[in-house]
Amino acid sequence: MIKDAWLTEAQEAINSLEDLETKLNLNFNSSAAESILVNIGVKLDRLESLLLNPPTRPILTNEDLDFRWKMLSDIQLRTRTLARSVSASLTCPNRPSNVPDIGSNDNTDRYNQDFMKTVYSQDQKELMKPLLFDDENRSQVENELSFMSMISLRKACSTFLLFLGLVALLFLVVLLCTTM
Structure with a gap:
């Protein structure tokens, strides 16, 4: 002991x-x-x-x-x-x-x-008792976590692209206003 x-x-x-x-x-x-x-x-x-x-x-x-x-x-x-x-x-x-x-x-x-x-x-x-008993359940949880991470990654990318599009649109508006 x-x-x-x-x-x-x-x-x-x-x-x-x-x-x-x-x-x-x-x-x-x-x-x-x-x-x-x-x-x-x-x-x-x-x-x-x-x-x-x-x-x-x-x-x-x-x-x-x-x-x-x-x-x-x-x-x-x-x-x-x-x-x-x-x-x-x-x-x-x-x-x-x-x-x-x-x-x-x-x-x-x-x-x-x-x-x-x-x-x-x-x-x-x-x-x-362990929360996960076998490899099948463990892989299912891992798949759900990877799916959730893919959703959050997709949301982050779409937010970034939306922001980038707004900046490009603002740049075009400023460029058009200065040339007129």
Whole structure:
């Protein structure tokens, strides 16, 4: 596995999550926790964007991409769980005992993982498909683009010739006026 900026940023997000979990277990200020969650959300958006549009270097294998998607999914699930915990503590500071704590979120995690698997299986596969599948479609698009460029070239030439004709006509009018 190549250590790059994506992995460094993912590790920073994980460290922020772990710090926030520890602080919430110690009854940390919930409004400050919200700002930390926002920062983690920004990092997650950036990580997802980089996975959807991977850089040319380093070249990532399919295994690397799968590992990174799983890592991102795990971080997102943990972030959602923490966000629920923070929002629950903001809405009702004296939480009833039937609301699960951060450490007892096994059922929530299982549900979230099942939900995320279905969401990623539907959405992400569609996003990862190339827009052009075969050479036939690619050549059709290239033909349409060359046809469009021919139309624009034709319009440019006709505009230039029209301008040139107007200049010649103006020259003839000036020449006739001066000889009379």
